[in-house]
Amino acid sequence: MHVMLRAALAPVVDLVYPPRCPLCGAGLAAQGGLCAECWGELVIPGEPCCASCQRPFGAGLSSGAICLPCLGDPPRHDGIAAGTLYNDASRKLVLAFKHGRRIALAQLLAGLMAARLPALEGEWLVVPVPLHRGRLWRRGYNQSALLAAELAKRTGATLLVDALVRRKPTPTLGGLGRKARARALSGAIAVNRQRAAALGNGRVLLVDDVMTSGATSNACVSVLKRAGAEKVVIACFARVLDEALDHAG
Template sequence: MLRQIQTAVALIYPPRCLGCGGLVESDFGLCGSCWRETPFIGGTICDGCGLPVLGANDGFRLECDDCMAHPRVWSRGRAALLYRDQARALILALKHGDRIDIAKPAAAWMVRASAALLDDAPLIAPVPLHWTRLLKRRYNQSALLARELARQTGLEYCVDMLQRRRRTASLDGKTRAQRFAALGDAISANTRHRLLMQGRVILLVDDVMTSGATLTACSDACLQGGAADVRVVTLARVTKQ
């Protein structure tokens, strides 16, 4: 009976591509064309942010030019996609277009990308939004990704581990220095969860990493709150052209 109902639903609402809306074989999938236009990260990668780097993995820590020039507060980082082409379109749809259905497959991509970061049972926490921005947007896309990541890995998740104490201006178009200056002490550990954070490995989740200013502020807040280690995973990483 259940299979008959599922078949009927599939006939009425056939699976659609997350990118273009075309027909696909399964839910939450991409058609061949959109898959080719979605730049998944693979091969040799930077241990600091997950950006692809030249050369072979020789077992030693590898870092991109950006991470070498600006050492990260967190210990290791990964990203699933490069922020361009179809990946950029999907993230903007998730962030601003109410396409919360993208969170489930996106989290699956992040699980694969962050496999090396999941030892020691990290506590998953999203990058927070200020309450005024949350009220306007109605959801935090990073929290959606973090919750789904936790569900798919079975790891512990805390939606309000961090909080934004003050609203900051949009960071779009800002220079690296402006981004870091704008954040300052805007993010802090939630005092209600300090015991939960003590001595734990924290896995921070965000949708996009550009300069790393937001993730730096969040990592600082975690370490000041008593975390033993901080790792980061983002859905996408911005690259310099």
């Protein structure tokens, strides 16, 4: 019924709000996408890549190998699925979604993320990276929770929007060294006690909009594993990997 109603109202919506590319404003044939030129500006990670973290490799390496960062510091997660690599185009989409209140972009961003997910066999839980309540009140929504809800719909997994809580506000981690990031996140993220039983022996898809250093997602993975989660795969829309962009270019 919901799909039929949406299809019936689509011409009215298009008349009132003509479909436009959210990046450049060019006219589109339908709502919810990008123009061909802006699609071409997104960088989609692909093969070959690291068997542990899906970091794209340059020429001369094959999938199945482990990247140097993972060899030097084996991750606790069980894989990373990034919809795009972070560049100017993906940054504009994130800013519009996160700070510009373009929450309808959740469907587009989640669609790109879903295309990069591994096969989720069996029962999975979808858990967003949490916001501190102060930031949530100011922004009005948790962008990672909106993405998580869309991914739960697409995968059939169970959404646990409040499985994790952020107990204290944290500063922007960009520009901080590894030790400083660890201090800022120490004790900041915890499992919601009311959801702890559901996480035990569970398989979790941890959802965030942007993965930069990985410090926040790693903190989430750590508390999920301590709560008994069997497997944690990280899904993000954009992953900051400048060296991979160099190879892509």
